[in-house]
Amino acid sequence: MDSRDTILKKLKANKPEFIALPKINLDIFDENIDMVKEFIRKVEVAGGKVFEVTDNKEVLSKTQEAFPDTKVNFTNLDDSGFFNTIDYETLKNPHKLNDLDVLVLESTLGVAENGAVWLTDNDIPVRVIPFITKHLVLVLPKENIVPYMHQAYNALDPEVLDYGIFISGPSKTADIEQSLVIGAQGAMSMTVFLV
Amino acid sequence: MSHSKLAGIFNKDEKKVDWHDKALWFVRHKRDLSVHEVKGWEELRNLGHGIKAHTLSHLDVYLEQFEANALKNGVQVHWAANGDEHNQIVHGILKENHAKKVVKSKSMLTEECHLNPFLEANDIEVIDTDLGERIVQLAKEQPSHIVLPAIHKNKLEVDELFQEHLGTKPCNGDPQYLTGEARKHLREKFIHADAAITGVNFAIAENGGFVVCTNEGNADMGAHLAAVHIACMGVEKIIPKQEHLGVFLRLLARSATGQPITTYSSHFRKPRKDTKMHIVIVDNGRSEQLSRPDFRASLHCIRCGACMNTCPIYRRSGGHSYDATIPGPIGSILSPGKDLTKYSTLPFASTLCGSCSDVCPVKIDIHTQLYKWRQIIGKETPQPFIKKKSMAAMGKIFSKPSLYGKVGAVAHWALRTLPKSLINSWPNIWGKTRDLPVGHKQSFDQWYKERENNKKDDQK
Numbered sequence: 001m002d003s004r005d006t007i008l009k010k011l012k013a014n015k016p017e018f019i020a021l022p023k024i025n026l027d028i029f030d031e032n033i034d035m036v037k038e039f040i041r042k043v044e045v046a047g048g049k050v051f052e053v054t055d056n057k058e059v060l061s062k063t064q065e066a067f068p069d070t071k072v073n074f075t076n077l078d079d080s081g082f083f084n085t086i087d088y089e090t091l092k093n094p095h096k097l098n099d100l101d102v103l104v105l106e107s108t109l110g111v112a113e114n115g116a117v118w119l120t121d122n123d124i125p126v127r128v129i130p131f132i133t134k135h136l137v138l139v140l141p142k143e144n145i146v147p148y149m150h151q152a153y154n155a156l157d158p159e160v161l162d163y164g165i166f167i168s169g170p171s172k173t174a175d176i177e178q179s180l181v182i183g184a185q186g187a188m189s190m191t192v193f194l195v
Numbered sequence: 196m197s198h199s200k201l202a203g204i205f206n207k208d209e210k211k212v213d214w215h216d217k218a219l220w221f222v223r224h225k226r227d228l229s230v231h232e233v234k235g236w237e238e239l240r241n242l243g244h245g246i247k248a249h250t251l252s253h254l255d256v257y258l259e260q261f262e263a264n265a266l267k268n269g270v271q272v273h274w275a276a277n278g279d280e281h282n283q284i285v286h287g288i289l290k291e292n293h294a295k296k297v298v299k300s301k302s303m304l305t306e307e308c309h310l311n312p313f314l315e316a317n318d319i320e321v322i323d324t325d326l327g328e329r330i331v332q333l334a335k336e337q338p339s340h341i342v343l344p345a346i347h348k349n350k351l352e353v354d355e356l357f358q359e360h361l362g363t364k365p366c367n368g369d370p371q372y373l374t375g376e377a378r379k380h381l382r383e384k385f386i387h388a389d390a391a392i393t394g395v396n397f398a399i400a401e402n403g404g405f406v407v408c409t410n411e412g413n414a415d416m417g418a419h420l421a422a423v424h425i426a427c428m429g430v431e432k433i434i435p436k437q438e439h440l441g442v443f444l445r446l447l448a449r450s451a452t453g454q455p456i457t458t459y460s461s462h463f464r465k466p467r468k469d470t471k472m473h474i475v476i477v478d479n480g481r482s483e484q485l486s487r488p489d490f491r492a493s494l495h496c497i498r499c500g501a502c503m504n505t506c507p508i509y510r511r512s513g514g515h516s517y518d519a520t521i522p523g524p525i526g527s528i529l530s531p532g533k534d535l536t537k538y539s540t541l542p543f544a545s546t547l548c549g550s551c552s553d554v555c556p557v558k559i560d561i562h563t564q565l566y567k568w569r570q571i572i573g574k575e576t577p578q579p580f581i582k583k584k585s586m587a588a589m590g591k592i593f594s595k596p597s598l599y600g601k602v603g604a605v606a607h608w609a610l611r612t613l614p615k616s617l618i619n620s621w622p623n624i625w626g627k628t629r630d631l632p633v634g635h636k637q638s639f640d641q642w643y644k645e646r647e648n649n650k651k652d653d654q655k
């Protein structure tokens with residue numbers, strides 16, 4: 001018998017009697033929070049910045065203002081030719097992306113309780129770029145903020161996902177004597193534009 | 196070596212112990228602040244407990260479901276009965292893909308299986324990419340904490356290590372500079388890696404996906420650049436549905452560091468184009484633990500580290516004193532299940548104060564299980580002669596109130612009068628690392644009787 005069958009047989013023999021799966025009652029957690037306010041607070045606690053803007057054009061002009069001297073920029077927002085310094089083809093060889101300065105991506109879901117922003121393969125042309133970029137800028141429609149993780153998962157079809165990620169703030173570590181340092185292996189800054 | 200002997204080594208550097216104690220208590224404090232912000236936290240813990248208990252009672256079914264779905268997603272699934280088989284499987288995958296350079300993100304399971312030395316002996320470079328893990332790897336040590344692997348090292352030690360191995364400049368332990376240098380060093384490793392190994396925080400039966408949580412982004416940097424991604428998981432990492440992530444991701448980071456969520460919560464389900472994804476499912480003693488009704492709840496653990504941060508023993512004895520991959524209270528109930536003789540002192544490395552059970556996000560009755568292991572160990576493993584004899588004597592004294600009173604009076608007199616050197620002489624091993632209080636002139640019993648008498652006198 002191979003290990004698969006041995007393991008499954010042992011687990012079956014050793015498991016306790018069936019215990020029912022508890023139901024999740026969302027009312028218990030609900031506090032009627034101001035979702036935008038809470039979202040902004042949590043992104044800031046996580047070390048990120050939030051700006052409220054009117055449209056994507058403003059996103060890109062504000063981004064250029066915030067990062068004036070960058071060399072390599074990419075976004076998949078519409079009408080952004082002036083902003084991009086590399087094309088999609090270059091992105092396909094992620095090993096060349098170590099010098100990506102600013103990346104602007106659109107998200108469809110944010111979570112108020114922890115400032116997390118959701119991205120999937122649909123939003124990211126190449127999986128590694130939100131991590132390898134120096135500065136990550138995300139655009140999120142305000143009405144797509146949900147209060148808690150429960151509502152976030154209710155909005156996501158488990159069958160559709162190939163790869164997805166919740167990002168909350170820039171990459172960080174406190175592994176040297178518990179001193180918080182922003183910019184570990186991933187992005188060194190994270191900015192969210194609420195539209 | 197026993198826990199108390201190893202703790203003695205850690206306690207030689209008193210300043211470090213103080214720092215370690217306070218640093219971890221601070222993390223516990225951050226956990227409290229964060230947890231108190233969540234309405235319904237206790238209900239969330241109940242759900243965490245309930246979902247895990249349900250899953251364990253249906254574990255074989257969920258694992259099969261997970262496997263079937265992962266295969267559908269184009270992921271290859273392997274099963275390992277023990278650590279050796281796990282290492283062989285990982286090595287086999289690497290060989291098949293001609294992978295010589297491997298980056299690894301945090302995985303306590305691969306530590307448990309001693310994967311690194313195995314791969315290194317087979318001419319494969321393995322780089323731990325979590326900063327804390329990289330530090331202990333360079334120091335040729337084991338992590339001393341499951342969330343904060345290098346918490347036992349001070350910044351000057353890291354400074355020296357980096358000078359020696361990464362060629363950094365002396366910087367008086369500047370964390371910003373050292374982290375920046377580590378970032379550059381690790382970038383090189385990520386870009387040139389042939390394969391990436393990650394752990395798994397949660398594996399979802401209903402869709403074959405799995406979630407990995409990090410703050411540094413190292414799991415993603417590795418997995419998205421290398422051509423092969425190997426994810427290693429214990430059988431107990433399964434959860435039934437994606438919606439259950441809502442419960443566990445709310446619990447995990449708050450309990451671990453006080454963050455409302457880790458910086459990155461990555462949901463892997465299908466490999467990217469032209470790359471391969473493998474999952475290795477490992478038993479290594481877990482099915483045995485499942486068979487023990489008193490101890491199976493230890494398999495609920497989501498590895499948040501909260502029980503370590505809060506434990507008065509762990510904070511003062513350091514993770515290495517447990518001599519096991521998983522230290523602290525949870526380690527002390529997992530390890531005896533693997534090797535009762537080797538780990539027989541661990542369930543005694545506790546005050547049974549119950550703080551671990553209070554903070555555990557999935558409500559494991561850790562301190563009750565510690566107590567239960569003590570009962571088993573007392574019966575099944577040989578106890579030191581002095582401990583056995585003195586326990587038997589104490590038993591006799593406690594069972595006879597009149598004898599207890601007499602012995603007590605003598606003891607109080609002795610504590611007041613005799614020199615310390617005599618009180619802490621060799622039969623009293625307890626006194627070796629502890630000072631006894633000054634004896635009182637009156638026992639509680641005498642004091643109480645006197646008070647009652649005085650009351651009666653007053654009433655007259």
Ligand code: SF4
Binds near residue numbers: 498500551554555559
């Ligand atoms: S036993 Fe509970 S508190 Fe300890 S690491 Fe596991 S989940 Fe966290």
